[in-house]
Amino acid sequence: MKTLIIGGTGLISTGIVKALLKRGAAITVFNRGQTEARLGGGVKHLAGDRNDFAAFESAMAAAGPWDVVIDMICFRPEQAESDVRAFAGRCGHFIFCSTVCTYGNTQTGLPTLETTPQAPLSAYGRDKVACEQVFLRAHAAKKMPVTIFRPSHTYGPGGNVINNLGWEATFIDRLRQGRPIVVSGDGHGLWQSAYSEDVGVGFAHAAGKPACFGEAYNIVGDEIVTWDEYTQRTAAAIGAPAPRLVHIPTDLLLTLDRARYAALEEIFRFHGVYSSAKLKHDVPEYRSAMPYAEGVRRTVAWMDQHRKIAAADSDPQEDRLVAVWDQLSRDLQKQLGTRA
Numbered sequence: 001m002k003t004l005i006i007g008g009t010g011l012i013s014t015g016i017v018k019a020l021l022k023r024g025a026a027i028t029v030f031n032r033g034q035t036e037a038r039l040g041g042g043v044k045h046l047a048g049d050r051n052d053f054a055a056f057e058s059a060m061a062a063a064g065p066w067d068v069v070i071d072m073i074c075f076r077p078e079q080a081e082s083d084v085r086a087f088a089g090r091c092g093h094f095i096f097c098s099t100v101c102t103y104g105n106t107q108t109g110l111p112t113l114e115t116t117p118q119a120p121l122s123a124y125g126r127d128k129v130a131c132e133q134v135f136l137r138a139h140a141a142k143k144m145p146v147t148i149f150r151p152s153h154t155y156g157p158g159g160n161v162i163n164n165l166g167w168e169a170t171f172i173d174r175l176r177q178g179r180p181i182v183v184s185g186d187g188h189g190l191w192q193s194a195y196s197e198d199v200g201v202g203f204a205h206a207a208g209k210p211a212c213f214g215e216a217y218n219i220v221g222d223e224i225v226t227w228d229e230y231t232q233r234t235a236a237a238i239g240a241p242a243p244r245l246v247h248i249p250t251d252l253l254l255t256l257d258r259a260r261y262a263a264l265e266e267i268f269r270f271h272g273v274y275s276s277a278k279l280k281h282d283v284p285e286y287r288s289a290m291p292y293a294e295g296v297r298r299t300v301a302w303m304d305q306h307r308k309i310a311a312a313d314s315d316p317q318e319d320r321l322v323a324v325w326d327q328l329s330r331d332l333q334k335q336l337g338t339r340a
């Protein structure tokens with residue numbers, strides 16, 4: 001199976017390469033060569049920038065045809081159009097990595113299925129929907145068989161460990177130091193995380209499979225946890241003390257600093273619960289094999305090794321917020337003559 005991965009050294013794409021190698025695929029990765037490759041040999045490398053459309057398209061035509069092409073880093077419709085020019089008639093199966101952010105998360109029925117209407121809240125989600133439509137039109141026009149994957153939160157070595165407020169680089173150091181952790185709302189929002197190598201298996205075993213042609217799949221982890229549990233389990237996994245969780249209303253956080261909490265506004269304030277049942281039916285090799293605690297330990301070990309963990313003191317805002325919130329709570333209790 002002659003397979004091209006656009007990307008190939010990233011968080012998810014490394015897991016895909018690993019699983020495809022196990023399947024015996026002949027793999028080429030296309031990237032700029034800036035991101036460290038975490039796997040050994042056995043993979044051919046084509047260097048280039050996918051945004052240099054003319055050079056990208058002629059390089060792909062020269063190196064093709066491909067049995068399978070997987071695009072991990074297509075974010076805008078003009079990139080999708082470039083893919084169609086590069087691969088139409090030169091590829092047996094094209095897989096596009098989209099996102100669950102295409103749904104918009106405002107739906108009331110959980111879990112979110114592939115049939116849930118897409119109403120994205122973010123520019124990221126809207127652009128991914130536009131890309132999906134470019135590829136589905138190419139599929140309908142029989143230019144190339146297309147499959148769409150919609151991952152939810154995916155973590156692992158090569159990435160970081162998120163918290164309920166976003167991608168705060170100080171989160172792990174705050175946990176290690178036993179500092180309070182702000183969790184929005186009452187901490188009962190629901191969340192699902194998937195390990196990158198598990199997600200890689202899902203992509204790799206869909207590759208070249210006719211049952212997957214023309215289909216879209218959510219690809220998410222099995223476990224559903226509250227944000228409070230997520231935070232507590234992350235602390236326990238890395239041997240940090242049980243954190244003091246400070247619940248602050250989401251609306252208040254957004255009023256205080258909309259830019260800082262942009263990810264909370266667009267993503268984390270909503271339940272992130274999706275079903276992978278359709279994928280498991282069509283690609284039974286896909287499963288959540290990695291226990292969360294072990295996945296987090298591996299991710300944090302990688303972050304330590306690559307100095308990706310920022311010191312808690314480098315961002316004093318969360319401590320200031322907690323101090324003001326605690327004082328506010330005490331003042332309210334005093335004024336109302338109540339005690340928690």
Ligand SMILES: NC(=O)c1ccc[n+]([C@@H]2O[C@H](COP(=O)([O-])OP(=O)(O)OC[C@H]3O[C@@H](n4cnc5c(N)ncnc54)[C@H](OP(=O)(O)O)[C@@H]3O)[C@@H](O)[C@H]2O)c1
Nearest residue numbers: 007008009010011012013031032033034035049050153154
């Ligand atoms: N992680 C999540 O929670 C999550 C959730 C939903 C959806 N997704 C989707 O997952 C995809 C990201 O996958 P990933 O995590 O494997 O990728 P990634 O970590 O973002 O890695 C990016 C890869 O693409 C290459 N690259 C970046 N810019 C390039 C360019 N202009 N030209 C050529 N190569 C380029 C990088 O290598 P060089 O730097 O060497 O070029 C690297 O191999 C995205 O489509 C995203 O929307 C992720």
